[in-house]
Amino acid sequence: MTETYDIILRNGRVMDPETGLDRVCDVAISAHKIARVGHFEGSAAREIDATGLIVAPGFLDLHAHGQSVAADRMQAFDGVTTTLELEVGALPVAGWYERQATLPRALNYGTAAAWIFARKVAFGAIELDADVHPIDQMGAGSEDMCWSTEAADSQQTDEIVSLVRQGLDEGAIGIGLPNGYAPGAGVKEMADICDLAFQYGTPTFTHIAYLSNIDPKSSVDSYVRLIGLAGATGAHMHICHLNSTSLMDIERVVELVSKAQEQNLPITTEAYPYGTGATVVSAGFFMEPDFVRRTGSNYSNIELIRNHHRFTGREDMRRAREASPTDLVMWHFLDVDANDEHRRLLDLSVTYPGGSIASDAMPWINEDGSIYEGLEWPLPDQLSAHPRSSGTFTRFLREHVRERRTMSLMDALAKCTILPGKVIESCAPQIAKKVRLQEGCDADIVVFDLETVTDRAEFNAMNRPSEGVRQLLVNGQFVIVDGELETGAAPGQPIRREMP
Numbered sequence: 001m002t003e004t005y006d007i008i009l010r011n012g013r014v015m016d017p018e019t020g021l022d023r024v025c026d027v028a029i030s031a032h033k034i035a036r037v038g039h040f041e042g043s044a045a046r047e048i049d050a051t052g053l054i055v056a057p058g059f060l061d062l063h064a065h066g067q068s069v070a071a072d073r074m075q076a077f078d079g080v081t082t083t084l085e086l087e088v089g090a091l092p093v094a095g096w097y098e099r100q101a102t103l104p105r106a107l108n109y110g111t112a113a114a115w116i117f118a119r120k121v122a123f124g125a126i127e128l129d130a131d132v133h134p135i136d137q138m139g140a141g142s143e144d145m146c147w148s149t150e151a152a153d154s155q156q157t158d159e160i161v162s163l164v165r166q167g168l169d170e171g172a173i174g175i176g177l178p179n180g181y182a183p184g185a186g187v188k189e190m191a192d193i194c195d196l197a198f199q200y201g202t203p204t205f206t207h208i209a210y211l212s213n214i215d216p217k218s219s220v221d222s223y224v225r226l227i228g229l230a231g232a233t234g235a236h237m238h239i240c241h242l243n244s245t246s247l248m249d250i251e252r253v254v255e256l257v258s259k260a261q262e263q264n265l266p267i268t269t270e271a272y273p274y275g276t277g278a279t280v281v282s283a284g285f286f287m288e289p290d291f292v293r294r295t296g297s298n299y300s301n302i303e304l305i306r307n308h309h310r311f312t313g314r315e316d317m318r319r320a321r322e323a324s325p326t327d328l329v330m331w332h333f334l335d336v337d338a339n340d341e342h343r344r345l346l347d348l349s350v351t352y353p354g355g356s357i358a359s360d361a362m363p364w365i366n367e368d369g370s371i372y373e374g375l376e377w378p379l380p381d382q383l384s385a386h387p388r389s390s391g392t393f394t395r396f397l398r399e400h401v402r403e404r405r406t407m408s409l410m411d412a413l414a415k416c417t418i419l420p421g422k423v424i425e426s427c428a429p430q431i432a433k434k435v436r437l438q439e440g441c442d443a444d445i446v447v448f449d450l451e452t453v454t455d456r457a458e459f460n461a462m463n464r465p466s467e468g469v470r471q472l473l474v475n476g477q478f479v480i481v482d483g484e485l486e487t488g489a490a491p492g493q494p495i496r497r498e499m500p
Contacts, residue, residue, distance in 0.1 A: 003042040005030045006476065012050030012447060016057065016437040017414035027055055029443040032476035037439055050447050053470055054409070057437045058444035059393050059416040062205070062270060062423060063087050063240055063358035065135050066389060069375055070364045072106040072492065073485055077465035078359070078393045078455075079416070081444040081474045082108035082434055082495060084424075086205040087240045087360070088134050089114035089176025091121075093167040095130025097494055104375075105492030106479050108434065108444070112176035112205055113167025115193055119182055121163060122156040123147035133371050135280065135363050138181065139326030142282040149284065151186035161192050168200050171496030173428050174238075178207035180245065181283060183217070185209075187225070194235035202427040202497060203236040203268075208245045211285055212294035219249050220256070227260045227267065236266040238423055241360050243349035244277040247295060247333060250345040254352060261354070268423050270358035271349040273396045275334030275342060276459075278305070278362045278386045282325035286317055301332045305362075305384045306369045308460075327369045328362055330386060330459070350396065351406050356420040359392035361385070364463070377487050379463040387462050391455020394466040398454045409450065427497050434495075443476035 005028040014037060015022050021037070028036040028044065036042070058081025064071065067085050075083050089112035090096035096111050117137055120126040125141030132140070141147055152160060164175055175197050179185060197204045208222035215221060222245070230237040239257065246253040260267050281304065285291065291314065292298055299311040304320060305328040311317045320327065334342040350357070362385045364372040372383050388395075393416050400406045421435030433441040446469060453468025472480035477491035 003040070005035055005042055005044040006046065008042065008044040008047045009050045009055055009445070009447065009471070010047055012053050012055035014055045014437060015410060015413055017410055017418045018436050019438065020410070021437070022410060027437070027445070029473070029476050032443055034437065034439055034441050034443050037437065048447070048471060050471070052449070053447050054450055055437070055445060055447050056413050057417040057435050058082065058446045058472065058474065060420045060431065060435050061359050061361070062356060062420045064361040066361050066363045066385070067100070067109060068363065068371070068373060069104055069106065070372055070379055071361060071389065073377060074379065074390045074463070074465060075359070075361065076106055076472050076479045076485065077469050078391055079446040079448060079469050079472070080107060080393065081446065081472065082431070084110045084173065084495065085134060086112040086174060087176050087207055088116065088138060088178055089167070089172065090134050091117040091128050091163060091167055092130050093170040093172045097171065097496070099130050100494065104490035106489055107474060107492045108495050109492055110173050110428070110495035112174045113164045113172035114176050115160065115164055116176070116178050116182055118160045118163035119152070119185065120147045122152060122159040133363065135328070136326050136371065139280040139282050142321060142325035145284055148182045149184040151184055152189050157189045157192060160189065161196055164193065165196060168196070168202065168497060171499065173424055173495065173497050174203040174205055177204040179209040180207040180211060180285060183209045183284070190229055191233055194229045194233035194237070197235040198233050200427070203238045203423060205238045205240055207240050211245055211247060213248050213296055214294055219246050220252055223253050223256050227256065227265060230260065230265045230267050234266065236268070239267065239269045240358070241271060241277070242269045242352065242355065243271040243346055244333060246349065248345065250348050254348050269352055269355040270420070271352065271355060272358060272360055272388050272392050273346070273350050273399060274388050275332065275336040275346055276386070277331045277333060278328055278360070279331070280325065281317065281327045281329045282321045287314065297331070297333055303330045303332070305330055305386070306365060306367055324369050328365060347406065351400065354419060355415065356423065357393060357396050357415045358420065359388045361389040361392065364389065377485060378465070381463065383463050385462050387455065387457035387459060390457035390462060390464060391466040394453050394468060395455035397450070402450060402453070428495055429498055431495060443473050445471070445473045447471035
């Protein structure tokens, strides 16, 4: 008797980075799962001709701040099927998941526990509110920056650890540790947080403490401290955006991380293929008196996203942060188009062996700086974010596989699937079935044309969806069909830490 399936993807080049499978064959899907991979008899209610296309596991983004319907839709065209907020995280965690469950999320979603919000609470800067977007919460408390600049006392540290622990108990995938926004945190506090991560068997997702090319408090200083915390506590330290926080010291940082990994220290990395970062205008490091000397970057390299204003100096930026501390800015720290050395440095982080690709995608914002929560499609022209919010994985594939050939397609796909999956699957085992194209795994699948896949977003047109993704399935449901968005699709499911 001939088997009947829900969907069959026919004659695609099927690739699974874990097993090394790379052959032209079929993929059958039933009840949200991959039922068969190979050559088999059978029919389906819906059959897709994937001739000439790549069929691969959907991409996992460990570092995505958008967490909205609009953000999901743009990332779907980037090949992403699971998008996680792990660098900043959220508190309260249970409230965050409850709020997301009310939205028609197209992609799988999840969060870490937000250490920095626990710190703001302990210093009396904010009150926790699940209805406040984490990026808005990042800008809160700018009236008194003691939570950023001062070490916590023992009572404050106990409160911070308690709040983060509660987040983990509510299902957070690790601990978001953006130390760069609170560089005053002491080593004793950091060690207690890392002990907690080790106790729960979950990673920290770390934005290093200092951004500087020169000592003291250099980027190298930060990485040595991070490596020391991994060695002293046993905590898995995942390094966020290796490319941006290393500034001009990427080569030295890569050497240090590699030596630490050779000693089997639990350290992993991620990077995105841009020389421009993004954050809130109230980030404390912009107000350092010697910011220009220490970073090698002029204030004119920093751009207000909502109106493209380039800052003229420290006082100009101070006025902007006082007027609207949650506004987003872009920091153009590497000129990869005009400077070959900058391109080489960016490549070191993006192509780092064993490292993941992660977007650091920013939320979509309105002209007044507020976060967009609408459902219009295509996205309204007046919205802004960062081009990486639209095209990170497709940009990576275009540049590093098709055009510059810095790596094989299989190695590139591993950086988008199995490698980020291994960062979290020990604490969130459900992700193991979302980053593999194997029988019995979840039908989270991207089908794309390697010859046409590309990012289209630019700094003056950020809301252009990427091209080349022909089909995208999340939990066996189509989100993209023949290159067009299914606006009614909302198959995204929560990804959480496994509860004891």
